[in-house]
Amino acid sequence: MYQRILVPIDGSATSERALDEAIKFSQQQNAQVEVIHVLEDIWYFDNEDYLNYAELIQSMRGIGEKILAQAQKKLKQAGVAAEIKLLETQGERIASVIATEAKNNRADLIIIGTHGRSGFSRMLMGSIAEGVVRTAHIPILLIRGVDV
Numbered sequence: 505m506y507q508r509i510l511v512p513i514d515g516s517a518t519s520e521r522a523l524d525e526a527i528k529f530s531q532q533q534n535a536q537v538e539v540i541h542v543l544e545d546i547w548y549f550d551n552e553d554y555l556n557y558a559e560l561i562q563s564m565r566g567i568g569e570k571i572l573a574q575a576q577k578k579l580k581q582a583g584v585a586a587e588i589k590l591l592e593t594q595g596e597r598i599a600s601v602i603a604t605e606a607k608n609n610r611a612d613l614i615i616i617g618t619h620g621r622s623g624f625s626r627m628l629m630g631s632i633a634e635g636v637v638r639t640a641h642i643p644i645l646l647i648r649g650v651d652v
Contacts, residue, residue: 506612506613507612508538508611508612508613509529509530509536509538509611509612509614509615510540510602510614510615511523511526511537511538511616512539512540512602513539513540513575513617515571516617516649517650518648520617521617521647521648522615522616522617527584529613530584531584535613537579537585538589538605538609539572539575539586540588541568541572541588541591542592542598542601542602543561543564543592544598545593569590598632599632599634600639602614602616602632603639603641606642607640612642613643613644613645614636614644615645615647616632616645617633617646617649618633618647618648618649619631633646
């Protein structure tokens, strides 16, 4: 039924649960898995004297690579071959980058974790999963976090 599954991860326990579900789906349906981590552009100050942005981005890239390496190790242990990618937003919203990657890679399912925030915390933090639901044109399986 599903041949190509896209799994965005961020290193959280919730995205770890989404990865676990993707492993199950892949094993049951012999599907290909693509795991992505998206780096967001962050600009807090107009004056670069306060912060070394190149160093910050390099640090964030290193963290993203570690997150992806851990996921790749877990997938390999489960016997699931997967492609991993580190993507950057380049001014776009994370949800749009995820939806575009799903389209470009011809994914037919996105499995993504959601923290299930509501009220003020949802308004403050936003919801990447909700943005993906609104922009992607393929089925999406939302995996709720354990702390919900």
